[in-house]
Amino acid sequence: MTDASLVQDILQGDAAAERRLYDLHVDRVFRLAYRMTGDDALAQDATQDTFIRAFDKLGEWRGDGPLGGWLHRVATTVILGHLRKRKRVQSREAQVEDVTVMAGARVDGDPLLRRSIDLAVDELDDNHRLVFVMHDMEGYTHREIADAMGTPVGTAKARLSRARSRLRELLLGTGPMPLPEPE
Amino acid sequence: MSDREFDELVDAMRENHNKPPQTPRDRMWERIEAARSERKIVRMPARPWYASTWVRAGLSAAAVLVLGIAIGRMTTTPDAPPMVADSGSTPPTVAVPTGEPAPRSEATTLVRHAAQNLFGRADVLLTDLKISSCSDTKSRPVPAWAGGMLAQTRLLLDSPLCEDVETRALLLDLELVLARIAGLSNVDCTGDVNRIRRDLNDNATLDRLRLAAAGQGMV
Known part of the structure; x- marks a missing residue:
């Protein structure tokens, strides 16, 4: 199944297609979030927010690059945002x-x-x-x-x-x- | 530190630095679904187009405008002294009557109020356009709003208010800007919006609108 047909199915309300997209990319997104945050709860939050935001904005994917790249752009934005938030409430440890x-x-x-x-x-x-x-x-x-x-x-x-x-x-x-x- | 030593350290980092555990797929999916369905529940049902605040305000203003113009046409007397702009005055917004001010009929006052209302709303729309972003759905310009105001602007262009050349010039500028906003693409409007912003600056449209909305420079 191509990225375009997967996105089309999701935009037409196919819940199974949503899960397919999630299963395809969740490992890499979670691993990246965990590597960046070093915190299981924060990594899970960032991963969840990434997919929630991605499903909301999926209509904006233009198909001019791989869906994974677009999804990772969402993920990096979300992860960096979570890190900024955490930094605001934490002082440096070392x-x-x-x-x-x-x-x-x-x-x-x-x-x-x-x-x-x-x-x-x-x-x-x-x-x-x-x-x-x-x-x-x-x-x-x-x-x-x-x-x-x-x-x-x-x-x-x-x-x-x-x-x-x-x-x-x-x-x-x-x-x-x-x-x-x-x- | 040699490259080999550094690469060894990087290998060690890969093994040790924030090494991710097994992805809790199902747990996260459940939360994603829960968060999305929760938002669907609290999301307000879509209102019919006529229930929008902007549409209602526009319709009210248009109704007042039509009424005013109709009454104005019925009551206008041909011997009323014409109002012309003083060509020597530098600010383009101020019109100066040549003789004694003409007595204002209720109809003219009504049209004037409708025009001020329109100018005020156009001011909001154009100010919003200055900070809007085509790439962000939340702050994208809304062409439909301009469409409603465009109809009212054209009605005003046909009103006695346009005997004042500056008001007419402002309405013509506004008509052009609104027509361009109403025609903005939903896909990529950045270039068009930038051109509109430039023209707004060049013509000092917002300043003139604000003066007119405050009742200055209008007959």
């Missing part, structure tokens, strides 16, 4: 200095090292972390990332490169260098 990792250190079985890595990833700004998580942790292609973020592929690649550089700096403790604003 400072940049806490994340430094010695070169050559082994991660296996070292809880402190794992914690440092977690903090380093969390230290990235949300847009760069999203690209890093999508590509390096969840295996999205550059094309998929570009579709999800509504940017050209080149921008997605550049953002990933900056995210990785920044992460490397944080892990080596070379000092905080602010990332440029996402274009």
Whole structure:
């Protein structure tokens, strides 16, 4: 079944088609939400909101790209929105200095090292972390990332490169260098 | 840190950083369905077109307008002194009578009130257009509203009010703008809206409307 016929069925009120769309994409959306939030309840909320919003706005999908890309654009908007909300009510748990990792250190079985890595990833700004998580942790292609973020592929690649550089700096403790604003 | 070391760290992150559990598919689906059906229940039933506040206000104004114009035509005397705009005055909105002000009949007053009402609503519509967004369904311009006002504008163009050249010019500008808004596409209207906004600025239409809505510059 093509994306277009699936969308058409849903717009005509076919509940089974809605569930088909959900089953096709829910794993990736939930995994991304969980990776970004690290919180089961928040990830579930973001996933639910993504599908609710997607079903509401499905008529706006123009069919000029894969439905999954469009759905992930909704998902990234929702996830980043949830993160912004959470940040407003939470203070930062750790400072940049806490994340430094010695070169050559082994991660296996070292809880402190794992914690440092977690903090380093969390230290990235949300847009760069999203690209890093999508590509390096969840295996999205550059094309998929570009579709999800509504940017050209080149921008997605550049953002990933900056995210990785920044992460490397944080892990080596070379000092905080602010990332440029996402274009 | 070498590339290999960094890649090892990334591999470790993949295994450890916020590793997602099994997707709770059914639980989330139940909540999605519940949230959507809850919204369907609380959603207000669709009102018939004539029950819309805008349509009702428009119909009332149109009725007043038609009545006023009809009475005005019946009562207009040919020897009433004409009102002309002072061509030397810079603000395009202010019309200055040449002689003694003509006694205003009730019909003219009625038309004037209808016109002020229209100008006030057009002001709201055009101000809204300035901040509307074609890509957002919630703030998209509503061509149907312009359609209702367009009919009233055309009625006013046929009224004694148009003996005043500035009022006539304002009504003609308004007619053009409303016709363009009424013809906006539901799919992609960004370019058209930008052009309308530019013309509104160029012609100072909103400023003139506001003056006219406040009763200034009208006979």
